[in-house]
Amino acid sequence: MLRRLLPVAVLLGCSGILGTGTASATALPIQDCTTTSGVIVAVDFSHWGGPVVRGCGSTPTTGYQLVNQGGLATTGTAHDGPGFICRISYSGFNGGTGEPADQKCLTTPPASASWSYWNANPGQSSWTLSPTGAANTNPPGGAVQAWTFGGGSPNFSPTSVRAQNSSPASSARSSSASRRGGTSAPVSQPVSKPTAPGSSTKGAAGNSSAAGKTSQSAGRSTGRAGSPASTPAASATGAVGILTLGSAGPTASQRIVDAEPDPAPHSSGSGSYVPELAGGAIVLGLAGLAGFTMWQRKRAG
């Protein structure tokens, strides 16, 4: 920890009070997002047969933070840094491997093979491609953001994923946001879409592994035993409410999965500086040899 901060220690004086520039954005349970506060982010994994994962975050926040909390995590490219979203992973889908898994994420992938970032501010009923990058976008409360793969616009409408409640659904759950710990087990709540009841069961079956985890985590979190029961109803009504609004709902093959607020663990950087000493020795040796050769030539010629 100390070694990691050593290069920064000298420069901390410069940063001053301006500090980190990121706000106190945290992941919230989906119910805490209302029509006027909190931002909802929806990530569409349907390219790989996955669901649309919906997460909620408090404001002020950036699009980058929204998609890096609550079980969602991103990977950047080696060339552009983390600011370019190359892979998005959800802990409850495919064991948390980022999609697209075959992308090496060294250079910028082409437009047909990268994630695109869509915005819908409060009151907008259609998606607009975001003019700024994820880390530079500060969405207002009540906005909805979407991530789709492959360049096309999302085939679900903002209204279908937007929060419908005007006040946080359960205040008791806000305490769980402060829970620390290494588990990133998601609480996936398969909300089936009754248009095709058959598919819903399929969806539920397909998510059996996740459901299994659900029961485990539900068992673990005693303080929240009651809440998972209540939430399906609430979100189910919400989902039903979405469906009844009509045609702009997600298709049969898509499910919406809500992500449980969960701070992503910070991986600590480590590494000894022995390689540096070796490398530095080699470089200095070569430079010394070069200098010696030049001195010899100057002396001779």
Added chain:
Amino acid sequence: MPARASTGRRIPRGLHPVAWWLWAAGLAVAVSRTSNPLLLAMVLAVLGYVVSARRTDAGWARGFKYYLWFALIVVAIRVVFRSVFASPVTPDDHILFSLPRLPMPGWYAGVQLGGPVSLEASLSAALDGLRLACILCCIGAANSLANPKRALRVLPGALYELGVAVTVSISVAPQLIDSVRRVHRARQLRAGRRAGVRGLRSVAVPVLEDALARSLQLAAAMDSRGYGRTGTASRASRRLTAALLLLGVVGLAAGMYGLLDNTLPAAFGLPVLLAGSLLCCGGLLAGNRRVSRTSYRPDPWRAPEWLVSGSGLLCAALLIVAGSVAPAALNPSLYPLSWPPLPVLPTIAILLAATAGVAAPPPPARLPVAGRPVPARTRVAA
């Protein structure tokens, strides 16, 4: 094998210029595969050592330090640009300082000026710049070790005129510099330095007129000495050569584009590239059949040439292999910030390239000149 004198020292001679260029190209390809600062620094040190050991004493060979300065400028520009044009800041970044953010209009919101400058972003920009700078220094090393004019002489017959054009344009630069210096001095006699367009015009116009007159004289001289003889080639065969070369180059460009662009079908890239290179080869062969010119004292290609070019190409191959085996060490991620590793295989590869400094024969020494030389440049001053 290079002939050895009885004392065991090798006979000094200049290495074939293509060997040095292959070596430098190999190193450049190797550099393009990595962004590890330790490996890049090692490449710079290798370049410095080989140049100082094997460059000749001619004027054109002393330019390597300017390439190093240029490299520094490239790195600085990259870091400044990255700081000014705000790159996205993640929560993991260590912020160094914050520039005032300039608001941009909505339709241009994709570009942002100002904002917090993070250590990771600056380091990433510096490493990117360092990689580009290393590639530039590879080119600069090749320029310092091998006379570019002699390198152009080995071009096949069909490209000979192109080579001569490049050769002549290389020699224009020192003449232009000389001209500018002379005219600049002459400005003092009239009105001194004048700022702005007027002042530029008063220097540019005589220099350009001079250059034009001189180029016409050069063209007349070359024409009189037989440059551009077509020999036994008929008009039809010349047209055929030109057509083959043109189609071949277009095919190469299209094939390269097809390979790099992922949206095109895979069948487009490689076959077109192969077809293009075949056409190019055909054009070069057709062009060579003309009886055109001979070469005076061509540089031999012996064992040292194989060793030098081989070391550079081997270095490139090893780094490509290392890139598929252990990519993380070649391109260490900055998130989280940690000391970069020193992978073994790439290090050995780069040190292998340094052996060119020993494998190449020592450069020919310049004999001391009897009497004081009167350089034509200072003739103007003296």
Added chain:
Amino acid sequence: MIRFDRVSVTYDGATAPVLRDVELDIPEGELCLVVGPTGAGKSSLLGAVNGLVPHFTGGTLAGRVTVAGRDTAHHPPRELAELVGVVSQDPLAGFVTDTVEQELAYGMEQLAVPAAVMRKRVEETLDLLGLAELRDRPLYELSGGQQQRVAIGSVLTAHPRVLVLDEPTSALDPTAAEEVLSAITRLVHDLGVTVLLAEHRLERVVQYADRVVYLAGDGSVTAGSPAEIFRHTSVAPPVVDLGRLAGWRPLPLSVRDARRAAGPLRAELAGREPAENTLVEQAESLTARRVLVRHGELIAVREVDLTLRRSQISALMGRNGSGKSSLLWALQGSGPRQSGTVVVRGTDPKRLPVAEARRLVGLVPQTPTDLLYLDTVAAELAQADRESGRPVGTARQLLDRLTPGITAELHPRDLSAGQQLSLVLAIQLTALPEVLLLDEPTRGLDYQAKQALLGMLRTVAGEGRSVLVATHDVEFVAAVADRVLVLAEGELVADGPTAQVIVASPAFAPQTAKILSPLRFLTVQQVSDALAGADR
């Protein structure tokens, strides 16, 4: 070998042909001298031999030019490369490679000569021209004479039958010119090469010529033996001038021949002294003490003391590289001066801003065209008025006094060398400087232009200014200068009246002095004045 059959050359856009109905037949193995005033068409004539006119320069050539049976109409210059070799005035502009050896081989490479033959020919040419120890030197490091010899060698390796040289010695000092000319004569006599040579400075070369082709300037061409042709030309070296004045027959072309014929003339002039400009001690205008100029390691001017007086024309002589240019630039104030003092009218020009320094010391550099950057002569003159702070039209008046007849709408680069020199002279004189310095103004000028320059400098000196001219041209110095300073290795080795300095050493003596020695006549003008004075 070379035959011109009713050849007329007209350039695009020109009203009159440059050459009209030229009939010429030059047999093999002759040194043929092409003479004529500037603009008479010498370059066009030489270019037509090779085919450069009209294949390269454009224009129309009527008639036939045949070289060894090959018609230039059907053979562009590159096809004639193994037959005709061309050497131009500026050898550095014609070099393609880096070193001497490669340059010698370049021509042969273009002609597809086998490698073994190439090696042999390069060695032979190095020996023939005395370049053997220079073989690995970069070309830009050579002196002017060495460069010219390399240029000759580079066309010689192709073993041409004809060699065409366009003013090869104009940029060279006398010693280097001697080297080049002796190399050329050796080619003619040892190898049987036909040489066509155009020159302005005829003093040294006229004795070697087998044939002279004279272009009068109206497009016509007369050819014949030198003794015949020079009787009636407008351009003539001093020896021919003297011969014409004294009426010697046949016309002697060399100093030796002239001395043999000069007995009666010497007797006639025995008691008379030439009218010399007596060195009246005028006021000092420029005083320089211990001037030191250093270029890096090289010391160009080594603590020189110099005084220039009003109304005096002084000449600065010395070989290339002796520091003449450095000294002139240091005196003007724009060039580097590491130590020493220069005082003009109580101030040091180096400390003044450029506009002020111009009013004290004016310098015309070696390449006068470096100063010209506007589109028309009128624009340049107007700019000169503005720069010097003089009323409009001052420069124009000066130019008209120096060289009348330069139209205002011409582009400065279209003027002849002499006209460009007078334009730049007028521009520099607009500032009315106390001291005027000229760096090698006689390069590329024919006799008439030199005469005009002489008149200009006398006018300037007559106004009370001091003039210092750096030059190689001994004849010009003999005619114009009151005082001569000789610089060698950065130091002044001689400083005294003209007659004293330039007659003292045989190498520096003008032809008239050599012919009439021990009499101290320096120019033909002095001789004619003395003869005219006697007649009265």
